[in-house]
Amino acid sequence: MKHYDVIIVGAGLIGSALALLLAKDSNLKIAVFERSPQLEYNLHPNQRVVALGSVATGVLDDIGILSKFGREFCHSYERMFVWDENSEGELAFCAAEQQLERLGFMIDSVQCTLLLQQLMVATPQITCHFQSDLQRLQLGADGATLSTIGGACHAPLIVAADGANSWLRGQAKIFANHHDYQQQGIVARIQTSDSHQDTAWQRFLSSGPLAILPLADNQSSIVWSADNERAAAMMSLDDEQFCESLQSALGQKLGDVTLRSKRVAFPLQSQKADTYFKRHVALVGDAAHSIHPLAGQGANLGFKDIKSLSSLLVTSEKSALGSLTLLQKYQRSRKGDNEQTDLMMSLLHTLYQSNMPLWLTARGLGMSWLNASERIKRLLIKQAMGL
Numbered sequence: 144m145k146h147y148d149v150i151i152v153g154a155g156l157i158g159s160a161l162a163l164l165l166a167k168d169s170n171l172k173i174a175v176f177e178r179s180p181q182l183e184y185n186l187h188p189n190q191r192v193v194a195l196g197s198v199a200t201g202v203l204d205d206i207g208i209l210s211k212f213g214r215e216f217c218h219s220y221e222r223m224f225v226w227d228e229n230s231e232g233e234l235a236f237c238a239a240e241q242q243l244e245r246l247g248f249m250i251d252s253v254q255c256t257l258l259l260q261q262l263m264v265a266t267p268q269i270t271c272h273f274q275s276d277l278q279r280l281q282l283g284a285d286g287a288t289l290s291t292i293g294g295a296c297h298a299p300l301i302v303a304a305d306g307a308n309s310w311l312r313g314q315a316k317i318f319a320n321h322h323d324y325q326q327q328g329i330v331a332r333i334q335t336s337d338s339h340q341d342t343a344w345q346r347f348l349s350s351g352p353l354a355i356l357p358l359a360d361n362q363s364s365i366v367w368s369a370d371n372e373r374a375a376a377m378m379s380l381d382d383e384q385f386c387e388s389l390q391s392a393l394g395q396k397l398g399d400v401t402l403r404s405k406r407v408a409f410p411l412q413s414q415k416a417d418t419y420f421k422r423h424v425a426l427v428g429d430a431a432h433s434i435h436p437l438a439g440q441g442a443n444l445g446f447k448d449i450k451s452l453s454s455l456l457v458t459s460e461k462s463a464l465g466s467l468t469l470l471q472k473y474q475r476s477r478k479g480d481n482e483q484t485d486l487m488m489s490l491l492h493t494l495y496q497s498n499m500p501l502w503l504t505a506r507g508l509g510m511s512w513l514n515a516s517e518r519i520k521r522l523l524i525k526q527a528m529g530l
């Protein structure tokens with residue numbers, strides 16, 4: 144039996160960043176188990192990009208990752224423009240107007256995970272097990288025992304960072320409410336003939352939201368959400384036809400569009416766990432909550448989770464790491480915020496799905512009113528920046 148202070152299951156963005164935060168601020172002995180092989184050095188930008196606000200990028204900076212990205216993997220954005228296909232409503236945000244340097248960074252999520260995993264492997268306090276095959280979790284009075292094909296290990300606290308379909312959450316018998324939006328998010332890299340102006344563009348189409356996330360060299364990453372049937376039809380178009388329909392969905396705002404990567408479609412679901420803890424077990428990131436990507440908040444919420452959990456763990460006595468008191472504090476600091484964001488995403492989704500004439504007028508007026516109100520805009524910017 145091997146003994147650790149904290150075991151983390153899942154070395155995606157959130158699990159890896161948690162391990163590094165803990166190692167940086169404490170002498171805790173940490174083990175990380177990841178089902179997939181370690182990511183290998185990848186010079187090519189990927190389709191999947193996450194828009195990260197200041198809490199998330201603050202965490203990446205804190206653990207020494209933010210300065211390690213090549214320019215094609217991390218791009219700051221200064222403006223956001225939201226408009227509606229079916230009404231006159233428009234919303235524009237600008238960092239400079241709020242005396243900010245930027246609204247956030249667009250970060251290649253594969254490259255980010257790769258850098259985090261490399262740093263974990265080079266950190267002596269962290270023992271990494273890639274291609275792990277976890278068998279069973281047992282919870283006892285003094286902690287959690289995890290059985291793998293190769294043996295067993297024990298810790299006073301085990302953290303589930305293994306994503307929306309968390310194995311560990313199931314083993315701990317924590318129930319999660321699941322909602323399938325019956326939509327897919329089509330993700331791809333594109334190049335546009337007109338400048339993206341370091342602006343995140345979001346258009347609400349009758350078929351679902353379309354986001355254009357600005358990257359270096361006037362490239363952008365798109366997340367185009369549509370119901371399953373329509374998404375399948377869009378995926379079956381050839382590249383030229385797809386670019387034509389993207390151009391017209393953007394109302395020609397960014398000129399001609401060329402694809403710079405393959406298209407990949409992700410099913411869109413939301414999930415929320417009943418509780419974020421049990422004695423000796425904590426849930427973080429998508430294992431605790433996953434939401435519709437329409438405002439790009441999922442990973443931002445996960446980074447807030449690990450910031451809160453790690454600050455409690457590094458100041459705790461080792462004997463209290465998996466205690467109910469500590470884990471209750473963690474849940475209190477995060478569950479309300481996560482559920483409020485999930486509710487907002489569901490409301491926005493419902494609001495923009497409806498094409499009833501009265502709704503359309505209200506939507507257009509509402510957006511124009513929001514655009515004119517500096518105070519509300521400041522609140523929305525805070526939300527968009529993941530603050």
Ligand SMILES: Cc1cc2nc3c(=O)[nH]c(=O)nc-3n(C[C@H](O)[C@H](O)[C@H](O)COP(=O)(O)OP(=O)(O)OC[C@H]3O[C@@H](n4cnc5c(N)ncnc54)[C@H](O)[C@@H]3O)c2cc1C
Pocket residue numbers: 152153154155156157158176177178179192193194195275277304305306307309310311328330366409427428429430436438439440441442443444445
């Ligand atoms: C189309 C799309 C666009 C998005 N855009 C944004 C955005 O702009 N901004 C934003 O903030 N968020 C965005 N998100 C959400 C964001 O991608 C997720 O919230 C985030 O990646 C969750 O990270 P995670 O580490 O919690 O989970 P995951 O990324 O799912 O990682 C879980 C890890 O656990 C491993 N694992 C799973 N099971 C096991 C097991 N049994 N044993 C060991 N390891 C296991 C997996 O291999 C994986 O490495 C988007 C999501 C989608 C679908």
